[in-house]
Amino acid sequence: MSRTRRGLLLVGLASGLVGVLLIASPGIARGVSLTGGARTAPVAVVGVAAVVLAARSLLNALGGDTPGDGEGRAATAGAFPSPERRPRYDPPGTGFAQRVDAIGWTDRRDAEPENRRELRDDLRDVATSALSRADGASPSEVETWLDDGSWTDDPLASAFFAGDLVPSLSPSGYVRALVRGEPPFARRARHAVTALSKRSGAGDVTPAPSADVRTAFEDEPAVRTSRYLPDGEVSREHESATDRARGVTAAALAVGGLGIVTLRPGLFLLALFGITVSGYARAVPTPSRAVTVERAVSNSEPAVGDEVEVTLSVRNVGDTTLADLRLVDGVPPGLTVVDGSPKFATALRPGKRASVTYTVEAVRGNHAFDPALVVTRDALGVRKREALVDTETAVSCRPPAEPLSGRAPARPTTRAGRSRSDAPGPGIEFHSVREYRPGDPPSRIDWRRKAKTGEFSTVAFHEHRRQRVLVVVDARAEAYVARSDGADGSDGGGEGGDGEPVVQRGVAAAALVSRFRSAGVPVGLAALSPRSCRLSPGRGGDHHRRLREVLATHPAFGWEAPDGEVDASAAVREIHRRVRADTRIVFVSPLSDDASVTAARRFDAHGHPVSVLSPDPTAPSRARGYESGYASLARERRLRRLRAVGIPASDWDPSEPLREVTRDGRSHATTSG
Amino acid sequence: MAEAMPRRPDSAPPLRSSGGALVAATGAAVITAVSVPALAMGVLGVLSLAGALTFGIESVYTPGIALLAGAVVLAGVLGLTPPFLLAAAFLVLLAWDVGKHGFGIAREVGREPSTLRIETVHGLSSALVYAAGATLGYGIYASVTGGRSVVALLALLVGAVALLFALQARD
Incomplete structure (x- = not known):
């Protein structure tokens, strides 16, 4: 070739x-001297050849590049990183909205539209639960209402349960549905959720999806610079050339060929642009890699909410001018930019330096900056070099030592413990009688029985043990749902990426461990997350310092949702194996999916006393779409399922102050059940 | 939208690039307005460019440029003299390049940081490169119009087409 x-x-x-x-x-x-056919034929042949070549070149460009070339480009052709925002957390109910959205026109041809049936069955369960609670009716009564559609006066909503999975439509109805672009079944589902939500007092929602969930359908923007370049790019840089030169060449060939065929010299001359641009693209080198990046932060250990100024400066240490240099700083996922921009663009002569300053707001956690992404291009922008430049910087932000400065409980217990355990041993309350074994204390020998029968037997009492508590935080990817309220007042950049995942509220609530410190209860911490984090129950100042440290800095409680799935049952078994069987579990979870209920029930099944503290991600303060209504109803149902099996589950609106919650939480967490 | 000033969307290129591209495109449309169809194509092209730049819709930009290029070709077929044709093509190319660059800036850098330097450098460099192409074309035109040697013309044709195809390939 x-x-x-x-x-x-x-x-x-x-x-x-x-x-x-x-x-x-x-x-x-x-x-x-050429005459006749010899005069015109060569010209025509060259012209036609040019047109053919242009067509081939165009076809090549359309049909995809050579595999080696396309691979790198595909990986970086995604959205440019925008690290000034937090990762986008899905609003509650996104999964449901996706299921409704996935109801297609084509599955109506299936004999058994599986996803329609599942959707309706799920919604029916939720409806039964919600309506029987709201009206105090028995489930069978509710079933009747659902079947005859008398539960609502919205015809679309009642038709969802009463009608067919594949509604038969009149021709005009079919046309209307086509114009709307949505299958009638999906439309009915949305209306059914809206009516249910209204009927059960879960708040008013609109049948349309909220704007947040619509953005969640789009591709996730690349947020971290470190994720931008394709994986396995060892040198952490990537060179590429744009198709611009190719496009110009193809156009020039086509126009030139046309000029030859139509005998218009002016048109033919336009082909020279193609030669110029291709020649330039050939001749120009990929811009140099000689840049250094430095980063300075005004305060590397800020308090929560402090503003930290970050100064990033870039210097051209090569000997060629960089005509087009764009730089994106690797703002860590948890930090949001409140002033300025972490991106900038400039042209740099050799030896010159440029800098940018922006301000981030500190939040809890250990934030290591990602490498800065430096994109350099030649003057015409046909060649590009993207490189990640490492500059180690970290901002560490720990919440104050005692976030719950409420009333310190005046209970300086040094006793073995207050709570009655099921283990037999010394104590007050009778447990059982068994045969005497050598070594049993004489005070526990049943002397009366000895006098009566001549046999030694030992009385065992319920042993009083110290309660041990393990706080388990649900930090699976499913728990990284956005809190859908505008209460934090960030109207400016509130759309899309600046939300807070509700899991952060859970982590803040897990700080209630410090409550147990003054109560003298040994307390431990674990995360239900692919990023394993476990701290066995313990006591004392050191242990509590360690707890706070882990809560503040462990990646399991980070701001970016973890990759990968967690098998809830297996994770629970793992935690169970590491702690004593009578350890009380305080499970902090938004209950955003059924697996969280499974986890709580598995703890219960392993014999641990369990209580659940559930921060509510669906705060009713903003315009809510149907998916949010479904999320509330489904979560309500999960809470009820937990309570039905005797697991105390407290529902917590995170906009309430933490102190109120822990007072409430303490009643669940430390009183023995 | 409650603000007094309607905000341009984030995907819209910076004002300077947009303005430059529009001015160049308008120039091309004026030069190529030798017949009603060419004028119509040019005006349509400029309008779609203006829409694309104002609302930040990159997918409308390339068709707009294609319309303008079509106007240039039509003018050429209808017999517009080469110097004007070269100028019009130069302007279309410049509009295309500056506009695309602007879209790239909007996508990668955003609105907030100042992008004046890279816009200027890029605009001037592309003007220079395309001007070189136009000058080359004009030089050949000026010298060929005297001679009328068919063999010379044929040799030039073969040379141009072969060069174009050889140069466009990348390793």
Whole structure:
């Protein structure tokens, strides 16, 4: 291929040279005179050839590049990183909205539209639960209402349960549905959720999806610079060339060919633009990699809510001018930019320096900056080099030592413990009688029985043990749902990426461990997350410092949702194996899916006393779509399922102050059940 | 939208690039307005460019440029003299390049940081490169119009087409 190309290049150069020569001194060609067909045919052939080549070039461009080329480009053709925002957390109910959205026109042809049936069954369960609670009716009564549609006066909503999975439509109804672009079944589902939500007092929602969930359907924007370049790019840099030169060349060939065929010299001359641009693209080198980046932060250990100024400076240490340099700083996922921008663009002469300053707001956690992404291009922008430049910087932000400065409980217990355990041993309350074994204390020998029967037996009492508490935070990817309220007042950048995942509220609530410190209860911490985090129950100042440290800085409680799934049952078994069987579990979870209920019930099944503290992600303060209504109803149902099996589950609106919650939470967490 | 000033969307290129591209495109449309169809294509092209730049819709930009290029070709077929044709093509190319660059800036850098430097450098460089192409074309035109040697013309044709195809390939 490259040999033919070289040949072509030589032919082109030689032929062009001959042409120029002939123009310069026309006398050379005087002997050769072309007439008739010999005069027009070559011109026509060249013209047609040019048009054909242009078409081929275009087809090549459309049909995809060579595999090696396309691979790198595909990986980086995604959205440019925008690290000034937090990762986008899905609003509650996104999964449901996606299921409704996935109801297609084509599955109506299936004999058994599986996803329609599942959707309706799920919604029916939720409806039964919600309506029987709201009206105090028995489930069978509710079933009847659902079947005859008498539970609501919205015809679409009642038709969802009463009608067919694949509604039969009149021709005009079919046309209307086509115009709307949504299958009637999906429309009915949305209306059914809205009516249910209204009926059960879960708040008013609109049948349309909220704006947040609509953005969640779009592709996730790349937020971290470290995720931008394709994986496995060892050198952490990537060179590429744009298709611009190729496009111009194809156009030039086509126009030039047209000019030749139509005998318009002006058109043919336009082909020269193609030569110029291709020649430029060939000749220009990929811009140099000689840049250094430095980053400075005004305060590397800020308090929560402090503003930290970040100064990023870039310097051209090479000896060529960088005509087009764009730089994106690797703002860590948890930090949001409140002033300025972490991006900038400039042209840099050799030895010059440019800098940008922006301000981030500190939140809890250990935030290591990602490498800065430096994109350099040549002046025309046909060649590009993208490189990640490492500059180690970290901002560490720990919440104050005692966030719950409420009433310190005046209970300086040094006793073995207050709570009655099921283990037999010394104590007050009778547990059982068993045969005497050598070594049993004489005070526990049943002397009366000895007098009566002559046999030794030992009385066991309920042993009083110290309660041990393990706080388990649900930090699976499913728990990273956005809190859908505008209460934090960030109207400016509130859309899309600046929300807070509700899991952060859970982590803040887990700080209630410090309550147990003054109560003298050994307390531990674990995360239900692919990023394993476990701290066995313990006591004392050191242990509590460690707890706070882990809560503040462990990646399991980070701001970016973890990759990968967690098998809730397996994770629970793992935690169970590491702690004593009578350890009380305080499970902090938004209950955003059924697996969280499974986890709580598994703890219960392993014999742990369990209580659930559930921060509510669906605060009723903003315009809510149907998916939010479904999320509330489904979560309500999960809470009820937990309570039905005797697991105390407290529902917590995170906009309430933490102190109120822990007072409430403490009643669940430390009183023995 | 409650603000007094309607905000341009974030995907819209910076004002300077947009303005430059529109001015160049308008120039091309004026030069190529030799017949009603060419004028119509040019005006349509400029309008779609203006829409694309104002509302930040990149997918409308390329068709707009294609319309303008079509106007240039039509003018060429209808017999517009080469110097004007070269100028019009130069302007279309410039509008295309500056506009695309602006869209790239909007996508990668955003609105907040100042992008004056890279816009200027890029605009001037592309003007330079395309001007080189136009000058080359004009030079050949000026010298060929005297000679009338068919062999010379043929040699130039073969040379140009072969060069174009050889140069556009990347390794």
